[in-house]
Amino acid sequence: xxxxxxxxxxxxxxxxxxxxxxxxxxxxxxxxxxxxxxxxxxxxxxxxxxxxxxxxxxxxxxxxxxxxxxxxxxxxxxxxxxxxxxxxxxxxxxxxxxxxxxxxxxxxxxxxxxxxxxxxxxxxxxxxxxxxxxxxxxxxxxxxxxxxxxxxxxxxxxxxxxxxxxxxxxxxxxxxxxxxxxxxxxxxxxxxxxxxxxxxxxxxxxxxxxxxxxxxxxxxxxxxxxxxxxxxxxxxxxxxxxxxxxxxxxx
Amino acid sequence: xxxxxxxxxxxxxxxxxxxxxxxxxxxxxxxxxxxxxxxxxxxxxxxxxxxxxxxxxxxxxxxxxxxxxxxxxxxxxxxxxxxxxxxxxxxxxxxxxxxxxxxxxxxxxxxxxxxxxxxxxxxxxxxxxxxxxxxxxxxxxxxxxxxxxxxxxxxxxxxxxxxxxxxxxxxxxxxxxxxxxxxxxxxxxxxxxxxxxxxxxxxxxxxxxxxxxxxxxxxxxxxxxxxxxxxxxxxxxxxxxxxxxxxxxxx
Numbered sequence: 001x002x003x004x005x006x007x008x009x010x011x012x013x014x015x016x017x018x019x020x021x022x023x024x025x026x027x028x029x030x031x032x033x034x035x036x037x038x039x040x041x042x043x044x045x046x047x048x049x050x051x052x053x054x055x056x057x058x059x060x061x062x063x064x065x066x067x068x069x070x071x072x073x074x075x076x077x078x079x080x081x082x083x084x085x086x087x088x089x090x091x092x093x094x095x096x097x098x099x100x101x102x103x104x105x106x107x108x109x110x111x112x113x114x115x116x117x118x119x120x121x122x123x124x125x126x127x128x129x130x131x132x133x134x135x136x137x138x139x140x141x142x143x144x145x146x147x148x149x150x151x152x153x154x155x156x157x158x159x160x161x162x163x164x165x166x167x168x169x170x171x172x173x174x175x176x177x178x179x180x181x182x183x184x185x186x187x188x189x190x191x192x193x194x195x196x197x198x199x200x201x202x203x204x205x206x207x208x209x210x211x212x213x214x215x216x217x218x219x220x221x222x223x224x225x226x227x228x229x230x231x232x233x234x235x236x237x238x239x240x241x242x243x244x245x246x247x248x249x250x251x
Numbered sequence: 252x253x254x255x256x257x258x259x260x261x262x263x264x265x266x267x268x269x270x271x272x273x274x275x276x277x278x279x280x281x282x283x284x285x286x287x288x289x290x291x292x293x294x295x296x297x298x299x300x301x302x303x304x305x306x307x308x309x310x311x312x313x314x315x316x317x318x319x320x321x322x323x324x325x326x327x328x329x330x331x332x333x334x335x336x337x338x339x340x341x342x343x344x345x346x347x348x349x350x351x352x353x354x355x356x357x358x359x360x361x362x363x364x365x366x367x368x369x370x371x372x373x374x375x376x377x378x379x380x381x382x383x384x385x386x387x388x389x390x391x392x393x394x395x396x397x398x399x400x401x402x403x404x405x406x407x408x409x410x411x412x413x414x415x416x417x418x419x420x421x422x423x424x425x426x427x428x429x430x431x432x433x434x435x436x437x438x439x440x441x442x443x444x445x446x447x448x449x450x451x452x453x454x455x456x457x458x459x460x461x462x463x464x465x466x467x468x469x470x471x472x473x474x475x476x477x478x479x480x481x482x483x484x485x486x487x488x489x490x491x492x493x494x495x496x497x498x499x500x501x502x
Contacts, residue, residue, distance in 0.1 A: 027403075029396035057396055087423035091476070094421045098414070140410070140419035145280035145308055152278075152406055155399075159391070159407060163349070168391035170345045172338035225342070 006108045008081075008101075008161060009035040009115040010154060011073055013129060016042040016121055022053020022061070023151035024118075029057035031158030032167060036064040037073045037115070070117075070129055078112040079104070082125055082133035083153055085146050089127070093135040097156050100137040101164035108165075116157055121150055178225040185229045190216055196236050200243065257359045259332075259352075259412060260286040260366040261405060262324055264380060267293040267372055273304020273312070274402035275369075280308035282409030283418060287315040288324045288366070321368075321380055329363040330355070333384035334404055335375055336397050344386040348407050351388040352415035359416075367408055369401055429476040436480045441467055447487050451494065 010028055015021050015038060025036060038045060045066055051058050067073035074080050081100055095103070104114045117133060119125035130136065139148060139156060148156070162168045181189075194212050197203060203211055222228065261279055266272050266289060276287060289296060296317050302309050318324035325331050332351055346354070355365045368384060370376035381387065390399060390407060399407070413419045432440075445463050448454060454462055473479065 026396070030392045030399060032393050055398075085422070088425070090425055091429070092425040094423060094425045096419055096421055098419075136425060138421050138423070140413050140421070141281045142283050143422065145277070146422065147306075148281060148406075152403065155403055155406070156410060159410075162391050168347055168349075170347055170389050170391070171336070171394065171397065172345060172389070174338070174341060174343040174345045174387060178342070 006113070007033050007035065007165070008104050008108070008157075009037060009077065009113065010157075011037045011039060011070075011080075011115050011117045012041075012150070013039045013070060013117060013125060014042055014120045015118075015150070018047035018049040019053045020121060020150045021047065022050040022055070022057075024154045025050075025054040025057045025060035025064075027151045027155035028060050028158055029054075030155065031162045032165075033154075033158050033161065034060055034063060036060050038064055038066045039070050039073045040068060041066065042120075070132060074115055074117075074132065076113055077115045079107055079114045080133045081114070081116045081135055081137045082130045083116060083118050083137045083139075083157070084124055084130060085138060085141075086124070088130050088136070090131060092130070092133070095135055095137050096140055097137055097160040098163070100135070101157065101160035104161065105164040105166075118150055118153055178227060181224050181226045181229045185226060186219070186224065189219065189224070189229050189233055192233055192236055193219075196240055199240075257364070258284050258286065258416070259355050259359070259408075260288060260328065260364065261408075262288045262290060262321075262331075262366050262368045263292075263401070264290045264321060264368060264376055265293055265371045266369075266401070269298035269300040270304045271372060271401045272298065273301040273306070273308075275405045276301075276305040276311035276315075277308045278402045278406035279311050279409055280305075281406065282413045283416075284405075284409050284412065285311055285314060287311050289315055289317045290321050290324045291319060292317065293371075321383060325366055325368075325383065327364055328366045330358055330365045331384045332365070332367045332386055332388045333376055333381045334367060334369050334388045334390075334408070335381060336389060336392075337375070339378050339381050339387070341378070341382060343381070343384070346386055346388050347391055348388055348411040349414070351386070352408065352411035355412065356415040356417075369404055372401060429478060432475050432477045432480045436477060437470070437475065440470065440475070440480050440484055443484055443487055444470075447491055450491075 010024065010033055012021065012024065015024075021038070021041070028034060028036060041047070046061075050061060054061055081095075081104070107114050116137065117125065117129070119129070137157070139153065141148065193215065198208070224232065261275065261284055263272065263275065266275075272289070272292070279285060279287060292298070297312075301312060305312055316324075332346070332355070358365050367388065368376065368380070370380070388408070390404065392399065441463075444466065449459070475483065
């Protein structure tokens with residue numbers, strides 16, 4: 001669950017709504033983050049409704065620590081990133097989430113402890129809070145619709161963390177479930193198909209070779225397995241049998 | 252807003268909740284997607300509350316088309332991707348969002364029209380619906396917490412689309428707002444600092460050279476601009492003046 005090598009810490013500064021904190025916990029759990037720190041949550045903690053909003057990711061809430069100030073929350077970190085949508089007049093590196101998490105993965109591999117800070121639902125982080133960060137992370141949203149909600153911002157960072165940490169793998173695969181058919185089987189299918197079509201008068205005489213090659217092209221693109229070839233040849237045989245049967249009697 | 256070269260179409264199959272459809276429209280707008288197709292929305296369309304949930308991205312709702320069946324909704328596409336969390340027993344390529352959007356960007360650049368299909372809130376897509384797709388997209392979530400809500404899934408696909416289309420740029424930068432100081436200014440700062448510290452008796456005699464070099468190291472890491480150097484030298488001068496002033500009289 002938690003990679004033995006560690007993962008970034010998520011820090012929420014003065015979060016207010018139970019739903020947002022709960023959904024943040026859920027978004028963290030989706031991508032394998034588990035260390036959550038809350039700085040001076042507004043209107044108290046714990047909050048009614050936060051466990052429901054976490055949809056099962058209550059372990060993140062149970063392990064969350066609460067801090068009175070940001071300096072206290074970040075004391076043990078060796079690198080702090082600040083998420084912000086607005087320019088802050090500070091000469092600080094601005095990173096997109098992929099670059100930020102690639103760098104974070106490198107730092108964590110070196111034994112560092114990295115935190116990513118998210119601000120208040122309405123107003124984000126203050127300039128002073130941003131000044132405590134090593135670098136800024138911003139999202140590549142459009143100018144027309146730049147706002148993400150808190151859980152979405154955390155989700156994108158968690159997603160990029162998982163990719164950067166080399167943990168992004170499909171939970172299942174489809175394609176490699178069987179080997180392609182041998183060339184012997186495939187060529188036998190080519191012959192089968194071409195004879196059946198020839199017998200059905202499909203080819204204009206001068207075009208047989210060209211059309212046959214185009215069809216082989218299509219069949220190659222299907223990446224047919226042995227089973228596929230059997231299915232295809234069975235279908236051809238069924239069509240051939242039917243074409244040799246007398247037509248049904250008119251009623 | 253809409254890249255002239257096009258963008259993938261988002262297709263929701265039998266979506267039910269107004270909030271989910273509205274938030275999907277918002278997530279699309281965040282990352283520059285605008286073409287939404289709804290297949291047989293449950294309990295009617297339009298839905299009460301959907302415009303509010305779209306938080307300003309109503310242009311996506313206004314442009315959304317409604318289709319009675321999936322085949323109708325995908326007729327003009329040349330490639331269809333199906334998002335699914337579960338294995339479907341079909342020999343189909345399974346792609347993570349980044350690979351899926353990289354391929355999609357390539358196809359769109361070649362003039363193709365690509366759609367990404369998202370299923371019902373509770374049960375996703377049926378196997379028959381998945382069978383109409385060229386390939387599957389799945390999210391690199393953890394096994395323990397694999398569920399994303401509809402708008403989150405759309406958000407991740409939109410985010411990866413923007414990256415793949417070469418449109419992911421920070422909306423501002425911080426670092427390059429001024430050039431580094433010239434070496435002349437920097438060396439003058441080194442001298443200033445070293446003389447001030449020497450005058451304050453900071454260096455143990457045999458260690459002056461080593462400590463001075465370590466400090467130059469630190470100063471290099473600061474990537475000081477001309478303004479930074481002036482600020483730093485001003486601070487040094489203020490400290491020097493203060494150290495030469497007589498101490499305040501005891502009261």
